[in-house]
Amino acid sequence: MEFREIYCSNCKKILGRYNIKFYDDDKIKELINSAHSTHVRSGHQVNIRKYEKTK
Numbered sequence: 001m002e003f004r005e006i007y008c009s010n011c012k013k014i015l016g017r018y019n020i021k022f023y024d025d026d027k028i029k030e031l032i033n034s035a036h037s038t039h040v041r042s043g044h045q046v047n048i049r050k051y052e053k054t055k
């Protein structure tokens with residue numbers, strides 16, 4: 001299963017992990033601008049990383 005991980009380099013933490021089956025890149029960007037907008041507005045570096053679960 002493949003996931004997209006939203007990571008904030010300033011807070012050094014994972015903000016969320018989303019299954020690419022349900023969340024495409026546009027949806028992830030939407031989430032960054034809605035659910036995680038506090039980080040973006042604070043000028044934090046929010047990155048999208050690939051995450052693979054081997055199970």
Ligand SMILES: [Zn+2]
Binds near residue numbers: 008011
């Ligand atoms: Zn942050």
